Amino acid sequence: MNAADLRLPVDVPSTALFTDRYELTMLQGALRSGTAHRRSVFEVFTRRLPEGRRYGVVAGTGRVLDAVENFRFDSGVLDFLADRKIVDEATLDWLAGYRFRGDIWGYPEGEVYFPGSPVMRVEGTFAEAVLLETVILSILNHDSAVAAAASRMSVAAGERPLIEMGARRTHELAAVAAARAAFVGGFTSTSDLAAGFRYNIPTVGTSAHAFTLLHDSERDAFRAQVDSLGEGTTLLVDTYDVAEAVAMAVEIAGPGLGAVRIDSGDLLLLAHRVRRQLDELGARDTKIIVTSDLDEYAIASLAAAPVDAYGVGTQLVTGSGHPTCSMVYKLVARADEDGADAPLRPVAKKSMGGKASVGGRKWAARRLDAYGVAEAEVVGTGEVPAELVERQLLVPLVRGGETVAREPLSAARDRHAAARAALPMSATQLSRGEPVLPTEHP
Amino acid sequence: MNAADLRLPVDVPSTALFTDRYELTMLQGALRSGTAHRRSVFEVFTRRLPEGRRYGVVAGTGRVLDAVENFRFDSGVLDFLADRKIVDEATLDWLAGYRFRGDIWGYPEGEVYFPGSPVMRVEGTFAEAVLLETVILSILNHDSAVAAAASRMSVAAGERPLIEMGARRTHELAAVAAARAAFVGGFTSTSDLAAGFRYNIPTVGTSAHAFTLLHDSERDAFRAQVDSLGEGTTLLVDTYDVAEAVAMAVEIAGPGLGAVRIDSGDLLLLAHRVRRQLDELGARDTKIIVTSDLDEYAIASLAAAPVDAYGVGTQLVTGSGHPTCSMVYKLVARADEDGADAPLRPVAKKSMGGKASVGGRKWAARRLDAYGVAEAEVVGTGEVPAELVERQLLVPLVRGGETVAREPLSAARDRHAAARAALPMSATQLSRGEPVLPTEHP
Known part of the structure; x- marks a missing residue:
């Protein structure tokens, strides 16, 4: 082969x-x-x-x-x-x-x-x-550890999608295997392009804080992203002030904005506030994605919050406390x-x-x-x-x-x-x- | 390239x-x-x-x-x-x-x-x-985590050699990078042939319990190994009874036996007993290698024991509790x-x-x-x-x-x-x- x-x-x-x-x-x-x-x-x-x-x-x-x-x-x-x-x-x-x-x-x-x-x-x-001892054990010990963590996270997330985004926290090829194992365990997509290439797992991702900081203002950055990726994109709203960013995001993209992402702070509190604000702005279908050091317990704690998807990195690829079987x-x-x-x-x-x-x-x-x-x-x-x-x-x-x-x-x-x-x-x-x-x- | x-x-x-x-x-x-x-x-x-x-x-x-x-x-x-x-x-x-x-x-x-x-x-x-964000972070986060664990283990081991043998506990290519990072942190050699091939790190290893179990008796297995690898080899002595195995090992290989390996049990107690037995048998230069779920603390606890080298697997490649930076x-x-x-x-x-x-x-x-x-x-x-x-x-x-x-x-x-x-x-x-x-x- x-x-x-x-x-x-x-x-x-x-x-x-x-x-x-x-x-x-x-x-x-x-x-x-x-x-x-x-x-x-x-x-x-x-x-x-x-x-x-x-x-x-x-x-x-x-x-x-x-x-x-x-x-x-x-x-x-x-x-x-x-x-x-x-x-x-x-x-x-x-x-x-x-x-x-x-x-x-x-x-x-x-x-x-x-x-x-x-x-x-x-x-x-x-x-x-x-x-065959070592290569079989390497593969099963690594992949099963990640899949076990993924499975627990998928229980905690219920019907909400889970995005694998831990490539940066593990070896670059372990990351590809981790995205694969996460998919087996119930994840929906991955940020890792190599995992998309190799295993045909759906890939997602739009922008980081660097994109906002590159532009002369958050407004310029949001406009650049919406111009390039369309109103269905996900805007990252926590570089400066979240409430201001959400207002600006809907102003620029319109109420058809795909999603906003929150990557820091008190996610429970922010998710409620942002949902209320989005609804008041008429952006009722705009989703909220949260991504900040999540594990299965943090995901479970957000079950009652108006969160639409979770992005999980470190704790997934390190087996949530158990990186190997x-x-x-x-x-x-x-x-x-x-x-x-x-x-x-x-x-x-x-x-x-x-x-x-x-x-x-x-x-x-x-x-x-x-x-x-x-x-x-x-x-x-x-x-x-x-x-x-x-x-x-x-x-x-x-x-x-x-x-x-x-x-x-x-x-x-x-x-x-x-x-x-x-x-x-x-x-x-x-x-x-x-x-x-x-x-x-x- | x-x-x-x-x-x-x-x-x-x-x-x-x-x-x-x-x-x-x-x-x-x-x-x-x-x-x-x-x-x-x-x-x-x-x-x-x-x-x-x-x-x-x-x-x-x-x-x-x-x-x-x-x-x-x-x-x-x-x-x-x-x-x-x-x-x-x-x-x-x-x-x-x-x-x-x-x-x-x-x-x-x-x-x-x-x-x-x-x-x-x-x-x-x-x-x-x-x-370059993801690939740089993948490499540095993984390799630095392993090197940090290796460094602590090498402090604990003092002048005694450390053998990296964790390939089976991590992704097969992460293992190669882990052997490399362990070497940077102070390890001496690796069991992983790919690490020897790729980075020219010295490789070591002789036999597992399976080799003893394959033969009709432990005696047959030891004789086969010494015939094949010479008296300087390392015999694994804990498949059945350690004291009987040590006696047989010296009988078969002679007092020039390279080393014995102990992979289970109370390593502190066994190291002392085996050292005494080897010395009594005239095998004063035969070394004792221990390998069983070691981390830096277990290595340190063996500092006063007559141990000549440590083999470390799981805890090394998983960063001894911190698998990523x-x-x-x-x-x-x-x-x-x-x-x-x-x-x-x-x-x-x-x-x-x-x-x-x-x-x-x-x-x-x-x-x-x-x-x-x-x-x-x-x-x-x-x-x-x-x-x-x-x-x-x-x-x-x-x-x-x-x-x-x-x-x-x-x-x-x-x-x-x-x-x-x-x-x-x-x-x-x-x-x-x-x-x-x-x-x-x-």
């Missing part, structure tokens, strides 16, 4: 170096000891949700599929590995032909998860599966010998310091109560109980190295809304609490 | 879309109103440090220079902007010829900063400077008319909700006391007082569009160590406190 297919602002010739060095040295050791081709199962899960959170949101799945497809060791990469003596010749030869040919299952993107949920399962030889990628089963049919043996690190794993290749299902509301996340090994067969959560994503689960981003967004709606009502409380579903290991 | 020159694992044909949409709509408005070519000065600064932090660390400057050089609107980008009707034809024409031709000054990379420090200053026409990019001065010689007028948003700016093009200097210790960050407009001329902090980075301040990453790392050493001693206390220097506006 080339850059044009990916519609990336940044070409990704290979994702193979988004890898911790130990994955390659383990590969070398396993090739040498003859264990590299044992069939192996790795699972991605988290032992806990961030403190106080009631559910997690799987995001980044589509990006994992891109990353796996582009995980190739081209000559530039191989030269680097040889030059720095990172692995030996035999390993370099093996890497030159690398392509993931195994299977990947996972919770579909947008689905919710709980402690112990096997959100992704990678099956193949040890050699081919061990190499604690997902891990663990070997849970492997064969004793080579071959696709060799039986699997569960394996697990011994418990110490809370880092124990549950061995064995797992299934997961969400059990519903008599009213159709989710009541437990059931995670087991072996046979799936008959009553849960239809409620299984893992779906095939890659089969024999071929991606089988491409979907438009809107499908993940819709899935998230549906999955969240099927949780017990307490899931959407913003207050700290326990995971809203218990995880059962039958 | 092409990908090969950048030595990027990811090609960057253009950084022009790492931009919030409003920068382009402001450009369109300004082109239309005739103000686009007024000489303008934008400054990057922060109003406060993260709560309790005593100093900030400038990082990402070198990446900003890459981003500015690669900020071009190629046909793919222009087609996107036209197709989505983001800007009008006149603006597209102007963008097609875009190249930043102004000047950029800044605190050199690795320097420390305080509230109000003008860490970067961009001068040019409004049109050319306004477009609050740097902003503000228009502080602009001319009333076109032309390079038009006099500048200070401009600033009116104070409301703590978002006031200080207008005017600024200089900054660090005043020393009689003993050569820094005692104040002095930030002013107009003439620089004679006694501070030699203590100025801003250096030229770009002149007339040409980068003039390329340097090896080690220069930034050395500069940071020197700048931190020149601060009052309380700078390196890990406890919460006020900024260690006051910012004065004479």
Whole structure:
């Protein structure tokens, strides 16, 4: 897949170096000891949700599929590995032909998860599966953290649109992924042009204080903006005096003015005042957009205020206090010998310091109560109980190295809304609490 | 500059879309109103440090220079902007010829900063400077946050090496930038191969629990690793029983075993026990590396333990509680008319909700006391007082569009160590406190 297919602002010739060095040295050791081709199962899960959170949101799945497809060791990469003596010749030869040919299952993107949920399962030889650890975790840990924050904000915002505008607060490419994850979590649009380019997310934005300050007067700036962008534009009204600016905005654009934006001060108070003023001026359809260090709690506190849309930056892209999930990628089963049919043996690190794993290749299902509301996340090994067969959560994503689960981003967004709606009502409380579903290991 | 020159694992044909949409709509408005070519000065600064932090660390400057050089609107980008009707034809024409031709000054990379420090200053026409807001802030906000955490960890670690291993906890490309920023802040090496490839940072890493679990016994795994990587390797000893593993490790590798790694449990207790055991086994030079959810406080708590190196992941790449800085990019001065010689007028948003700016093009200097210790960050407009001329902090980075301040990453790392050493001693206390220097506006 080339850059044009990916519609990336940044070409990704290979994702193979988004890898911790130990994955390659383990590969070398396993090739040498003859264990590299044992069939192996790795699972991605988290032992806990961030403190106080009631559910997690799987995001980044589509990006994992891109990353796996582009995980190739081209000559530039191989030269680097040889030059720095990172692995030996035999390993370099093996890497030159690398392509993931195994299977990947996972919770579909947008689905919710709980402690112990096997959100992704990678099956193949040890050699081919061990190499994907870092890039899969990078993507899922980052994107799921942002999506979880976005989901809480979208609960708080109700039907009002949410604009993602955090690019300036995070790494420039993390920003693109964050805009994508925010969309999955329920956001409506983004300020980030790269996210519009790459993922076709609607982009918005009109002006900053600099535009007002550039002109000889606020009046000149408003007139310039309306001349250029039309009366439907959004005028930023808090550079000097808000009331004066609102009056001037309606005078210049007319009562058809699209919106005003307030980016500082007491947003609750200002929203009420500005709404009253706009209504008195006849600009009843002019919307009010607020944007100033918002998080889910600030959004909720404005629920009764006459606000039409929220722009959210810092707290979104930093996961509202939890910028990463604690997902891990663990070997849970492997064969004793080579071959696709060799039986699997569960394996697990011994418990110490809370880092124990549950061995064995797992299934997961969400059990519903008599009213159709989710009541437990059931995670087991072996046979799936008959009553849960239809409620299984893992779906095939890659089969024999071929991606089988491409979907438009809107499908993940819709899935998230549906999955969240099927949780017990307490899931959407913003207050700290326990995971809203218990995880059962039958 | 092409990908090969950048030595990027990811090609960057253009950084022009790492931009919030409003920068382009402001450009369109300004082109239309005739103000686009007024000489303008934008400054990057922060109003406060993260709560309790005593100093900030400038990082990402070198990446900003890459981003500015690669900020071009190629046909793919222009087609996107036209197709989505983001800007009008006149603006597209102007963008097609875009190249930043102004000047950029800044605190050199690795320097420390305080509230109000003008860490970067961009001068040019409004049109050319306004477009760089988002990409500059993305880079500096992310990289400086990681470098600040790294600096605190390196204070806590003293002379012991610090290994960056957080790639799996953050976006896959943020990880590369994080490894770079960590190096500036005092880290020694990284697990991230892309960071080694792109920035020539030393990479390290040997094996995970999966390698032990893959083999039929821990003994088989250790033997495989030593066979493949030599006795100087690092064996992971906490998959099952630590004491048994240490005994086996020395038995297999001999007393020349490079190191053992402990990744779980009570690190303080285990480090002492393992050191005693290694010494009793004659492996006096075998090092102990610890890696388990470390932050600066955990590192400090191990200062008296027989630990030889620390591996740090999550808390490093998430800025140890502060994953972003609050740097902003503000228009502080602009001319009333076109032309390079038009006099500048200070401009600033009116104070409301703590978002006031200080207008005017600024200089900054660090005043020393009689003993050569820094005692104040002095930030002013107009003439620089004679006694501070030699203590100025801003250096030229770009002149007339040409980068003039390329340097090896080690220069930034050395500069940071020197700048931190020149601060009052309380700078390196890990406890919460006020900024260690006051910012004065004479």
